[in-house]
Amino acid sequence: MIQDVTDNEEIEARIGRLRLLEALLFASADPLDEETLAGRLGEGADVPALLDELRRHYAPRGVNLVRTGAGWSFRTALDLGPQLRAEEEVSRKLSRAAIETLAIIAYHQPVTRAEIEQIRGVVTSKGTLDLLMEHGWIRPGRRRETPGRPLTWVTTDHFLDHFGLETLRDLPSVEDLRAAGLLDSRPVLLGLSGGEEAPARPPAPAEGPEPG
């Protein structure tokens, strides 16, 4: 495999290049073509030979070095696919509306759907609450004792679990959010409150000016 080695120094250099090649391919988000790799490995690197050595090293392992149209990359071994994907469920990004709805339920619970809509200022799409409930983050709470007896929504233990909270009381308050910079504070108008904080002062003289 290593035919052109003449001395220890050369072996070391080759191992160094192999290690760098391995790390470059591992850390790259995209497949790397041989030209790019040659640029990174520097003069005197026989990139095709190094790639071949690496490919053969990984061939029997759980991770393989594969060549795709764009270049070379590590992928998990094809035959392990079924075991890796045993419980496959591609992770999805939750929509902004769903995150916001969840946040409002967390902070305002128990809260009815109408209240959520009032707070958000938009109609809650049918699927949003279903989605949050399906995922086990919210559940129906008690009915509100008002006309129509609307259902309220509350968060679940799974919600606490997911977000690493011990209790709901550990949710940062609005003040905490503001202090942490998650809420830009709007300008505050100071000194325009009423007279509560006015210092005690003798009442202004009541007697009006005597007309002359």
Place this chain on the structure above:
Amino acid sequence: MIQDVTDNEEIEARIGRLRLLEALLFASADPLDEETLAGRLGEGADVPALLDELRRHYAPRGVNLVRTGAGWSFRTALDLGPQLRAEEEVSRKLSRAAIETLAIIAYHQPVTRAEIEQIRGVVTSKGTLDLLMEHGWIRPGRRRETPGRPLTWVTTDHFLDHFGLETLRDLPSVEDLRAAGLLDSRPVLLGLSGGEEAPARPPAPAEGPEPG
């Protein structure tokens, strides 16, 4: 290394588990804990032993298997960092305030914002905690059961992962600092921050006369 093997079948099973373990760890960018891995490898898998074998196999290579408090993960070898970094984007430079605040949270956790301000002697500017949280290094902890029930801040698993720490006990010099009494976040006599929990100031002459 493989002492308890009695027949070919067992060797095959062991190799199969090693390959699956390798693939699982390779597929994930985030560390995986042993419990998760055990769940995926199934009954009869000696996960610690398998991890150890894998770790040793990768030790001299360009990619290593490392353990942090967050779990096990493959990472590029430390000595290759400078060669790999060349192409990586320069990460956003953190402000001194952010770095100091992170260290205080790491060493004093759980710690309230007022305590952080006590230690630094300045008000925490807006955006500092926000930034640290955005990096995924800190999160809100439990509220302190003291008047005002202030929120505390703690570090995350990702913090351990990012700084390559197995536990918080591995923070640099943490034991020395504790022994020296320097991890005491209690307010001291000199209350220089504006925190809610600031202690009564010494009769500072700077205070203006009471109105009235």
Place this chain on the structure above:
Amino acid sequence: MTAFEEDSAPAPSEATAEQLVLVLDGFEGPLDMLLALGREQKVDLTRISILQLADQYLAFVAEARRVRLELAADYLVMAAWLAYLKSRLLVPEPSGEEPSGEDMAAALAFQLQRLEAMKEAAAKLMARPRLGIDLFARGAPEDLDIRRKSVFEVSLYDLLKAYGEHKRRKDGSVLQIAPVRLYSIEDAVRRLSELLGHVPDWTVLSSFLPDGGTDTLLGRSSLAAHFVATLELAKAGRVELRQDGAFSPIYVRRARPDTEP
């Protein structure tokens, strides 16, 4: 290793203070600056001279004043506190419940040690091999959701950020500035001009104020407006003012032709 420093740091020199003023931006507040000053003493922080430190800091504040540098309030609070501490250290301790000068000095020394310890810890922490800087994770993770903790990638940060954004949007949309009722100076000038026509001689200013007292915002603003109005009228030569001493009542009367300036 500090044994060789026979002559400990010189007395606070103006040069030091000037340098501090120059690099003021480099400090994270007064405690940070004190720590930098303390390091100049080149002794272990446990053996630092707090008195000398106070002198150095006060020299800095004096220098900042000399070059008319505007110092943040916390720098001035610290200066006042250090001046107080100095006086407590220099004069015999009064027996009382207040902490002694030594206690206060020790507390300051502890704060400095603690801050220094955290700065060193921060430096050591940042010097550690860091993910994404010194070592790298798999660049192209495969979407296997191995953790199975959640199908959705939502962090607590995302949740809080969403609520913060919602809150900000909402607060922004309902922000209404309540109309503020204040007594205007123009109104006060008009009112005073009319009333003065009925007043023959020195009359106390407060008696011109409209009913309602001065304990409301409107009342206080009317007091202020009327005071400014008298100044305006006096400047125009239409009234004369008199006050017998600081904080005593202000008297107003119509200007006499013969006393006009």
